[in-house]
Amino acid sequence: MAKNNNQGIQKLLDYWEPPDNIKEPIGCIATTFTFDSSFFEEQCLTRFVKMESDAFSDGPAYLIEREEKFSALKCASVLVDANHCRGKRSLRWDLLPFKSNHGVLHAKISLLYWVNYVRIIIGSANLTEDGYRKNQEVFGVVDFYQDSEAPYDFLTQTLEYLSLLIEQSQYDIQSTAVDRYREFITLVTKNSRSWNKEKKFNKKKDVAIHPIFTHQNSNDLLNQVKKVWYEYATRPPKWAYINSPFFDPPNAENKPAKKIWEILNQRGNAEVQYNIIAEDDKAVENKLVLLCSRKFRLRT
Incomplete structure (x- = not known):
């Protein structure tokens, strides 16, 4: 192998x-x-x-x-x-x-x-x-x-x-x-x-990595993301890339998407890019799957 x-x-x-x-x-x-x-x-x-x-x-x-x-x-x-x-x-x-x-x-x-x-x-x-x-x-x-x-x-x-x-x-x-x-x-x-090795984090050189887990007694995922972000940064993020094959149906309020906008920069430009799955209606048995990208910008 x-x-x-x-x-x-x-x-x-x-x-x-x-x-x-x-x-x-x-x-x-x-x-x-x-x-x-x-x-x-x-x-x-x-x-x-x-x-x-x-x-x-x-x-x-x-x-x-x-x-x-x-x-x-x-x-x-x-x-x-x-x-x-x-x-x-x-x-x-x-x-x-x-x-x-x-x-x-x-x-x-x-x-x-x-x-x-x-x-x-x-x-x-x-x-x-x-x-x-x-x-x-x-x-x-x-x-x-x-x-x-x-x-x-x-x-x-x-x-x-x-x-x-x-x-x-x-x-x-x-x-x-x-x-x-x-x-x-x-x-x-x-x-x-x-x-266990104590190592001082260097904001200019190091990349922070964190596991974020959810369970029945945990805070929701995006609140945890926000908390971790501000352990290393003083300003909100300006962009987010999101990859997912699943989203709430269009007729329902997409609370996670709304929460993402609340986490992002509220003064000046902010951008979210969604990479989503779309099915080609002409594909045999709908087995052909395409990856689509859609960007949304917020300007204030």
Whole structure:
């Protein structure tokens, strides 16, 4: 499985592979809305444990190696929205349904832990063939290790959110699978604590990165965005780029869009660019999807 070093066209699956010179895998947790169990096991987990044999050419040797490496993991859990929690199960990894009266699980987070190395992937792609290989998706990757420059708060906030999700789910919280999930988060938290590195933020040189999560008890997303913005800036932003395939229907008040304008600069120019999905009526079965861009300007 050769890596593509061109960061501009890097494949999301490549980030399930360990970096060079990293030792054995410890475990992983992933969350997703829709799920393909075969894709997760055959494409994601095999990369994570760095399989040496090939499923098509090595036959029994591949099955033996996979069994040995999967069984050595402390945890391999996937938290899936209950409406889409289906597919084959495995004795070597846990499929956990998330069910809540406060909405669906739409977060797509992968936390990968090798010895002395943690990787977090947050993006729009579900753990499916389409999500990873066909759709237009966005994702961000942050790595943590002893000398990492990544902000340690990013890791702790992600761990706290993953812990919160399992507690808010109506799944059987007394199950062995949930115990593995909890114990793994505790293990990552404990083993990475010494990596916490105080670093003064330089507004002229550094780029701030923050995970922003929503749940039943959190502030809404855009209020959190506004709060984070003013931790680093004294003036409001002048522009925003928004990519989404989903919007409220035209006859309903679009409260998020209104809130975005309230966050932006109110004196002088401000711009919002929406990148939206449009279907071509002439496409066969409406399968042709085009990406459209629309700009709106506010002048005062």
